[in-house]
Amino acid sequence: MATRWLMATPSSSPFNASVTFMDKKDSLTVPGRYNEIRHICDFVAEGAAQAGFDEDAIFQVQLACDEACTNIIEHTYEAENAGKIQISWEIGRRTFTIIIEDSGKRFDPGEIPPAPVPPTAVRVGQEEDYDVKVGGLGVYFMRKLMDKVTFHYNEGSGNVLTMEKRLPEK
Amino acid sequence: MLDINVQSLKRVDLISISGRVDSSTAPQLEQTLEDRMGEGRHSLVLEMSDVNYLSSAGLRTLVSALRACKKKGGDVRIANPSERVSEVMALAGLDSLFTMYDDVTMAVGSY
Numbered sequence: 001m002a003t004r005w006l007m008a009t010p011s012s013s014p015f016n017a018s019v020t021f022m023d024k025k026d027s028l029t030v031p032g033r034y035n036e037i038r039h040i041c042d043f044v045a046e047g048a049a050q051a052g053f054d055e056d057a058i059f060q061v062q063l064a065c066d067e068a069c070t071n072i073i074e075h076t077y078e079a080e081n082a083g084k085i086q087i088s089w090e091i092g093r094r095t096f097t098i099i100i101e102d103s104g105k106r107f108d109p110g111e112i113p114p115a116p117v118p119p120t121a122v123r124v125g126q127e128e129d130y131d132v133k134v135g136g137l138g139v140y141f142m143r144k145l146m147d148k149v150t151f152h153y154n155e156g157s158g159n160v161l162t163m164e165k166r167l168p169e170k
Numbered sequence: 171m172l173d174i175n176v177q178s179l180k181r182v183d184l185i186s187i188s189g190r191v192d193s194s195t196a197p198q199l200e201q202t203l204e205d206r207m208g209e210g211r212h213s214l215v216l217e218m219s220d221v222n223y224l225s226s227a228g229l230r231t232l233v234s235a236l237r238a239c240k241k242k243g244g245d246v247r248i249a250n251p252s253e254r255v256s257e258v259m260a261l262a263g264l265d266s267l268f269t270m271y272d273d274v275t276m277a278v279g280s281y
């Protein structure tokens with residue numbers, strides 16, 4: 001896979017001549033299939049590692065992307081092999097940004113509750129049952145694991161999900 | 171990617187899971203659990219020390235099994251959850267739903 005290295009000089013630095021930062025990015029396109037989730041996780045883990053995240057934060061990035069892509073297959077394509085998923089990451093000066101695009105039907109996060117109802121065991125007659133809203137966990141995880149999550153829909157091209165995580169302090 | 175080993179003990183089925191439980195592999199775990207329940211085995215211990223990845227798809231499978239087992243008077247108890255399993259369950263607020271044990275002997279003996 002190709003990684004592009006772009007050199008830039010921050011204008012605010014008093015050491016313009018010598019201080020630079022590198023803006024790294026990469027992208028991957030895969031068919032919308034569950035058995036591609038591992039591939040997607042490995043791809044974003046590589047970017048997160050380059051961004052300097054520790055093992056726990058890399059896992060969080062992987063899980064957020066897994067949940068996003070699983071949602072795309074389940075809810076926007078509504079089946080496997082119904083379209084492609086494009087994932088790109090970029091290491092900026094302060095944030096690690098992941099953009100995930102699909103060409104499925106419009107995904108409306110407003111239909112997803114912001115947080116799941118806490119699971120509670122309830123007694124129904126003599127039986128113990130559980131009131132668990134497990135279906136909303138994907139978006140909930142994405143919001144908990146990343147610092148910023150935004151959904152956008154482009155007429156004609158599809159859904160664009162942007163997730164950001166602040167880079168670790170150096 | 172996901173290995174599942176089932177041991178039928180006297181009163182309990184001990185199911186050792188290792189690898190990755192995500193939307194690709196959760197159906198394999200779901201099938202195993204449904205097969206055990208189909209055999210009338212509703213007291214399950216899941217040994218999860220070697221589960222290095224768990225997503226909400228895996229959690230859904232565990233909660234479905236828990237619900238089905240409870241309805242039959244059984245339970246799904248977790249032995250040796252890995253750090254990732256504990257983390258994801260806590261993130262979802264589901265850690266209080268499952269009884270967890272630090273070792274397999276205690277989990278099996280709890281029935």
